[in-house]
Amino acid sequence: MTTTLSERVSQSAFDGSMLRVVLLMDLHEGAQQQFFEAYEQLRHDIAAVPGHLGDQLCQSFENPSQWLITSEWESAPQYLAWVNSERHVEQVRPLGACARTMRPLQFTVLRETGKRYEEAALPTRGRLQPAPRLGAGIVRHALTFTVKPGSEKQVADLLSSYASPASQVDEHTRLCRTSLFMHGNRVVRTVEVQGDLVAALRHVSQQPEVRAVEEAINPYLEQSRDLSDHESARMFFMRAAVPAVHHIAATGREPAEVTRHALFYPAKPGCGPALAKFLSRQDEA
Structure with missing residues (x-):
């Protein structure tokens, strides 16, 4: 199979761009006052x-039970x-106790237009990308969690023995x-998707063999779920998700069989984001 570069914009969580986070919520009936109190506490904590940088609380004028919280951040790692x-x-x-459903979405800010932005002296303006990066439209998502020491072999056997879901x-x-991948008692599971990442993850989670x-691995987890x-x-x-990454470029012929390898970097405490940023720039280059 030959992979060609498609005209798709690809993002990185580590390029320093400003981030906008959107939280879509559908509240339980009668939970508005409780929701207001929870939001007031949260906004003071998050400040x-x-x-x-700031946040906004919005309510749908078409459906009063639907609410939207948006926040802006200097960068994704923060x-x-x-x-x-x-x-x-x-x-x-x-906040979650007030809602039937909560769906967080994260967006990198590529452009800012309008009078409000022209007049504002935003310190993050220099971080806007001069031009979008193009990739193959492939996104890699990962989950990481730890299992009880001594259970590594049983967990590895369970996670590697089921049939792959339909592609x-x-x-x-x-x-x-x-x-x-496993390193000691830490498990890392990755999924590579072309198209809608959320749809693919939902598809995988609904497969009987995956469920x-x-x-089966629940009893072995260090943190119960x-x-x-x-x-x-x-x-x-929320705890297990690793930032999704996009493939910036994919050219040449992809082999029929691919063997995956992992490199483990034991970063110094507090240096994980800096190391991830450095490695992502090396890969992009």
Whole structure:
């Protein structure tokens, strides 16, 4: 199969661009006052987080139960440092209790237009990309979690023994491959997708064989989870999700069989984002 470069914009979480985060929520009936109180507490807490620039609370005028919280951040690593912390988990828990559904979305800011931006002296303006980067439209998503020491072999056998799900998700989305890595008792699972990442992850999670394996490894996890419980599942994915990365370029002939390798970099405490940024720039170059 020959892979050709398609006209698709590809993003990186580590290029220093400004980030806009959107949280879509559908509230439980009668939960508005509780929601306001939770939001007021959260916005005061988040104001002190490094990299946070501001936020907005919006309500749909078509459906009063639908709410939107948007926030702007100086860069993705600053947001990710907060959102992947246990502090964040505790801070957003009261907000999640008010909602039937919550869906967070993250967007890199590519352009700013309009009078408000022209007059504002934003320190992040220099971080806007001079030109979009093009890639093959392939996104790699990863989850990482730890298992109880001594259970590594059982977990590896479970995670590598089930049949792969169908690769074609819909007419726009294809599951390219999945990979599994282990270092000690830490598991890293990656999924490569061409098209809609969310649709592909939903497709994988709905497969009976995948669901059975997830249930089978639950007793071995260091941090318990219940994927049948919405709140427990949300907290698990919040902790386990690694920033999705785009393939900037894909040229030449792809071999029929691909062997995946992993390099483990034990970064100094507090240096993980800097190392990830450095490595992403090396790969892009």
